[in-house]
Amino acid sequence: MSSTPTSVTVPGPAVPARALKIQSRLRMSATWALIKPYWKSDDRLAGLGLLALVVVLNLGIVYINVLLNEWNRVFYNALEQRDYASFKVLLVRFSWIAAFFIVAAISRQYYTMMLQMRWRTWMTGRFMGHWLGHQAYYRIEQTHATDNPDQRISDDLRQFTDGALSLSLGLLNSVVTLLSFVGILWTVSGPISFALGGTEWTIPGYMVWFAAGYAVIGSLVAHVVGRPLIGLNFQQEQYEADFRFTLVRLRENSEPVALYRGEPTEQAGLRARFDRIRANWNQLMRYTRRLTFVSSGYAQFAIIFPILVAAPRYFAGKMTLGGLMQTSSAFGQVQGALSWFVDSYATLVGWKAAANRLIDFQEAIRIAERQDESLHGTRDIEVAHTGQPQGGITVDGLALALPVRSARSAAVGQRPLVSPFSLSVAPGERWLVSGPSGCGKSVLFRALAGIWPYGSGTVTMPEGARMLFLPQRSYLPIGTLADALAYPDAGTEHSAEVLQAALRQARLAALADQLDVFDNWSLRLSPGEQQRLAFARALLQKPDYLFLDEATSALDEDTEGAMYRLMVESLPRAAIISIAHRSTVAAFHGKRLRYVPQDGEAAQAAQAGLPGVSYRVVCEA
Structure with missing residues (x-):
């Protein structure tokens, strides 16, 4: 008997371009319908309490960043003036600021994880209740309305709750940071004047406008480059779950496979399924490479960009070294806040793919529940x-x-x-x-x-x-x-x-x-x-x-x-x-x-x- 794997056809061909486009849709109203029920549930008070605590800690970290921004100005001015006494005092002040930052960051992470698990626990119970209720799990399998419900309940729910909190808290942190630093950047950057077409133009707080324009352009480019990743992540989760299910099924049926000497066929089937994983992964690699090129280039140029823009005022003697460093720090905070979309895009596409899979799973459950009612004009x-x-x-x-x-x-x-x-x-x-x-x-x-x-x-x-x-x-x-x-x-x-x-x-x-x-x-x-x-x-x-x-x-x-x-x-x-x-x-x-x-x-x-x-x-x- 030959041990060479035979060629087999694996059910479920690759998702066509039209389906991939559908899976890449944002579907925000349906996503909100997934998020909202927990915050109206019996567990909402505990959840809201934890959320409020995490928000307060986020605000505290933003305030610490404001203190650090001011500390930058004073510290670099002391270096420029070779003021050793102030230098020692500022080092002690930095130690206290850093200590508070560490405590706040650790607490924020701890209570965020606690909230993630409470939310996931509630959603898991809700999905399992609907899946097991009305024999929906049985009817879904009969009609093949969706694939791998086990993976959607375990992995997709975890990714959905974790991603929703990290993205929303990151957005909140960006908004608060923007409000806290935009005034500082407006003040320290001052106006810039230039002649254009024989007319003198003055732009007040010009660094703010540069930061906004830089973030808007980066966000648009990131979205155009990275949007296909939503559908590709959707497919990757499906193919990974299919492969894992086949491995489990082989383990549970090891004896009949051994008696049939079916190893070559099983190996060929597993390889075919893994080839789908690899082919989709290759597409993920290509689009991820493009997105990484955009985001990395965007982040690296943002380091030097504020220095380049503020350098003329510094070399003209209108700004001290401390002012330059404070301007650079404030620009980084404002630009970072405005760049939430760019920085979070990779996380966002993975989260949205998980959300779309949960939306489809929830719809399949609802269809199964509605099968107790009339079907195509015949009574049940x-x-x-x-x-x-x-x-x-x-x-x-x-x-x-x-x-x-x-x-x-x-x-x-x-x-x-x-x-x-x-x-x-x-x-x-x-x-x-x-x-x-x-x-x-x-x-x-x-x-x-x-x-x-x-x-x-x-x-x-x-x-x-x-x-x-x-x-x-x-x-x-x-x-x-x-x-x-x-x-x-x-x-x-x-x-x-x-x-x-x-x-x-x-x-x-x-x-x-x-x-x-x-x-x-x-x-x-x-x-x-x-x-x-x-x-x-x-x-x-x-x-x-x-x-x-x-x-x-x-x-x-x-x-x-x-x-x-x-x-x-x-x-x-x-x-x-x-x-x-x-x-x-x-x-x-x-x-x-x-x-x-x-x-x-x-x-x-x-x-x-x-x-x-x-x-x-x-x-x-």
Whole structure:
């Protein structure tokens, strides 16, 4: 077998220029809608208190800079006059000013980080609540409305809150600095006079106008050069998350990949995904190089620019050395304040890319939440409760459909799958659901669980009925075996004796002494052990309605029969509804729900595995 990686096509081509242009938009109103809710939340008082403290510390640092500016004038005048006594006094004064500056800077950083974490904590809770609410996380995956929600909740939220605070506080600091130093620069720079066209012109506070013009030109150039970085950063985060997800998926499926000898294909797929990262990174390098050229050149020339502009007055004897240094310092503060946009542009584009990803993620969540309402003129599947604890499940006019995502928009349409049918399941009944693969048997279970919005009809449940769904591969959380067994309850809600008894009944006696072992049980246990663990979970949950979706597919016939007998004997009043292909399972069920194609032509298409086939349901007692 060759070890040379094969060529593979990775889903998700590079984002086209039009999409990149959309991702580069500023979308300020939507960004403000992300920022505003925290400052109106229950945590707003603590947040506003920290923000006020940070603002006061910022103002204090600006005031210290004003003192340092004045100190520059006096200090360099003392050097020019060789005044040693004043020189010593000024050094002591500088020590005190520097000490206060260090304390203020450290405090500002500390409380800014505290505010960042409070804001991030609140936003993370809010996004997770909406993502997990209404099964939005499930519906987003069904329609592929957005990519890598885990990365958006973890990385993008962190970058958004950190960037919002650092940029806004930096802007505030620049405004206050500008207001504090513009008067100083206006006074110390004085007027400049020159002749133009035979007319004498005088510009008062000319250094202020030079600083403003210098900053405006630099800001415009930086924006023109650096704006594409917003879309490129957006793409880079997406590609990095795709690559990381593929690595995690390979780790979780290491055994089947090893059995298939699939390493060359996996390596080729990983390389292809990384090539997308590298290609986008190359574009980032080019645009970042241009932006760095602009910002670095801008910053370096700003060092000498005020000296060049003020030099004529100094050499004319109209300004002392101290005045020259004070002018240079004040010009630097004013120019730096006006240059906030240039200096912060690299941070701004990264923050805006994270904000755009969060905006898209929030919109995907809202679309998922709206799927409880009407979709394209058809009514959703309504799951209601009778208000009575007794009685069974009643299905009335239930039609099932599949989602169809438009290639031209984010709209989600529907393709009919199962024509309307009615059904009644009483307590203690045993139903077997059978039919060709892909006919919609699992979709029926999802509709009964209330998580499938595509189709129409009504499902009525008895009030307070406990329902448990065991899919072919049950979810096992990372944690102790007790937590995996009792899920969604905590392992501590059941005694060790009860948990051990359930394991033994499910033929997992070898695991009875490992309840406190922490592990990734979905990787440690074999598929058959995982399915038996799910049956042990059913013994703990004691559901009124137990739905088994090929829940014994990994078991031998003897163990399969033992698990079904265990359910029938341990849960005599529970209704059991099973999806299974083995004929041996039928012996444990008294009724059948059979899926058949709509007509003969559809039957042939179904046998050939062609898409677009619709089915009808036949109930057999």
